[in-house]
Amino acid sequence: MKKVYTVMLALVMAASLTACGEKAQETSGMSLYHHGQEVVSLLVEAARSEEYVQAHTSDPETAEILQTIGEGEYDTPKAVYSLIISEDALDEMIAMSGLDEASNELQENMRGRVLGSLATQVNALAGVNYLAATSVCTIGKTFVSDEAAENQIYFYTYENGNPIAVAFLFGEDGAVSASGTFVICEGFTFDSAEEVEEVFGKVEVEVTVVQE
Numbered sequence: 001m002k003k004v005y006t007v008m009l010a011l012v013m014a015a016s017l018t019a020c021g022e023k024a025q026e027t028s029g030m031s032l033y034h035h036g037q038e039v040v041s042l043l044v045e046a047a048r049s050e051e052y053v054q055a056h057t058s059d060p061e062t063a064e065i066l067q068t069i070g071e072g073e074y075d076t077p078k079a080v081y082s083l084i085i086s087e088d089a090l091d092e093m094i095a096m097s098g099l100d101e102a103s104n105e106l107q108e109n110m111r112g113r114v115l116g117s118l119a120t121q122v123n124a125l126a127g128v129n130y131l132a133a134t135s136v137c138t139i140g141k142t143f144v145s146d147e148a149a150e151n152q153i154y155f156y157t158y159e160n161g162n163p164i165a166v167a168f169l170f171g172e173d174g175a176v177s178a179s180g181t182f183v184i185c186e187g188f189t190f191d192s193a194e195e196v197e198e199v200f201g202k203v204e205v206e207v208t209v210v211q212e
Contacts, residue, residue: 032176033080033210035143036154036166039180042139043164044074047182056136065133069182072161079212081196083153083165085115089204115151116167118200119181126184133182140179154210155183157190 046052047070053063093114102110123134149170156164166180185199193207 032168035178039139039166039178040164043180047137061129062133066137069162074158074161077156078159079157080210081155082208082210083155084206086204116179119165119183123184130184138181142177144174145176
């Protein structure tokens with residue numbers, strides 16, 4: 001488990017470095033749900049774009065996985081859930097990864113970033129090939145929002161498509177960073193908040209319904 005948390009935090013650190021310098025879009029009146037929908041649309045477009053896939057991977061198996069994912073139906077979500085990691089779970093991750101002696105500022109930054117790695121953790125359980133495919137197809141955006149909220153994931157589920165996780169990380173002055181990825185979790189159904197919570201069973205999360 002310690003190795004899992006260490007890998008998660010390493011991925012998060014890398015993602016945070018690539019995010020530096022992005023300019024937040026000025027938006028007004030759009031909810032997190034609708035910002036998430038924009039990320040979903042771009043993510044699906046990327047999975048269905050042969051040019052995008054070829055530009056990001058030369059592995060035929062990875063490309064085939066993305067093609068299969070892109071064949072799903074993503075026009076209307078079956079339900080959308082909000083996921084928030086408990087403070088106790090975040091403290092445990094920080095401690096097990098050896099960052100409990102770091103500054104409060106660094107720990108607070110990592111608490112936010114850990115959230116975005118939840119989908120990566122689930123995809124890793126599906127196997128290396130699926131993890132590689134979903135890592136290739138990751139879409140982000142930044143925007144300014146006056147909606148007061150804490151860091152969370154919106155988990156979009158579909159009748160005939162893979163779930164999509166969009167992580168929202170809140171910064172200073174209303175800046176929000178959103179990052180979306182497909183989630184591979186065969187054998188699960190998503191007809192209730194309890195079933196979604198089961199997918200992330202190794203981490204204590206609070207799941208609430210946004211839309212169903």
